[in-house]
Amino acid sequence: MSTLRDYFEDGPIPWTKQHILGLEYLSREEITLILDQAAEFSRLGELGITKHPLLSGVVVGNLFFEPSTRTRTSFGLAAKRLSADTVDFSPSGSSLSKGESFLDTARNIEAMGVSLMVVRHKTPGAPEFLSQRVASGVLNAGDGTHEHPTQGLLDLLTMRQECGSLEGKTVALVGDIRHSRVARSNIWGLTKLGAKVIVCGPATLIPPQIEKLGVEISYDFDAILPQVDCINLLRIQFERQRGAFFPSIHEYAHLFGMNRERLAKAREDVVILAPGPINRGVEITPEVADGAHSVILNQVSNGLAVRMACLYLLNRRQQQLLLQASTAEHV
Structure with a gap:
């Protein structure tokens, strides 16, 4: 044994x-x-x-x-x-x-x-x-x-299993960065393990001066897709928001949701993560959440x-x- x-x-x-x-x-x-x-x-x-x-x-x-x-x-x-x-x-x-x-x-x-x-x-x-x-x-x-921290650690473990060493890898954290404790743990862990981190989302959901944590900022999800090894789709924190940070759920999904069309623009071996619970049809469409690139259940x-x-x-x-x-x- x-x-x-x-x-x-x-x-x-x-x-x-x-x-x-x-x-x-x-x-x-x-x-x-x-x-x-x-x-x-x-x-x-x-x-x-x-x-x-x-x-x-x-x-x-x-x-x-x-x-x-x-x-x-x-x-x-x-x-x-x-x-x-x-x-x-x-x-x-x-x-x-x-x-x-x-x-x-x-x-x-x-x-x-x-x-x-x-x-x-x-x-x-x-x-x-x-x-x-x-x-x-x-x-x-x-x-x-x-x-x-344990959500950050399980995300790191999942990415390490899929990519090997995280040194030199590029990881996108997409969505509600402002209200996400998961984003902060991911940022600390990924940067310490040598990964490049891009935070992406509406300008209203990106905290001011977050680049001081060693990350890059993008407001255009489509533009960064070809360069990322892993995409971690963060849940919209409706319960923590105290204001209208974007015009509508439909617009958010259109600009920042991971769907079949965006998957086609990404790398062939891209890894897709999403800390639960996920809002299907908002951060991620069902066919992507249940598809071959998704490691949600591994998480x-x-x-x-x-x-x-x-x-x-x-x-x-x-x-x-x-x-x-x-x-x-x-x-």
Whole structure:
């Protein structure tokens, strides 16, 4: 039986992070280590080895203060695949309605024996705020318009599988860049791995001065199609918008939607990604979403492997810190 290769030990650097709050805060080597460990979990999964005792006895708290289907389900399954116990929290029907604070809620859940917290919150910086006030390892599952690191990592893993090294590749992020935490995580991760990034969309949905993050800007999707290796189509964030950023859905789809005609203008081996949920007929037409160039379902599968890798690495770091504290007490 094939066994897990531990990139925590065998990787180019040791893993020293207690929290994963964003790809902005990870080095190229740390991102690569996560991707390599995720690829190993994926490899074992393809062999039918899906259950691992690596987090046996560990309790993972899934604290989702904002609605989620894919991310929440994926983290829950990732924890179970690693043999962890889980505590799930959602604000509906909780003590938050009675006036309990965000921090008190987290501390009470931590007191149940939780050592890893997966946190989604509508406020940018909420996971970082929590990481400074709890002993648990904190993993950001999306904080407002700031970052969504595991989505960025699963996108990177998917592109790496399709293209090999991302060094020198050109990736287009198309759509609602202004409101997208996925875009920010992608930008940080892709540029650190040596890819050229082009952000493309209506001028109203491109944040000012975003080129300072090392990206190029285009307002013409058709013009950049021949030069890109991967296209990541970002969902229009209707729930975060506070104004009319384009005249109509029809016009947006006409100018920035990925359809059969645009596919014909792109490279023959172009890779098309789209973080779910997708708005069919808006960012992407059904025949493209379900076509040969689409790796949307691969992204979902890779999300599980990435989240397993993140939980595994954070737990290893927690165990290191506990050992160091225990040793210090006996010195």
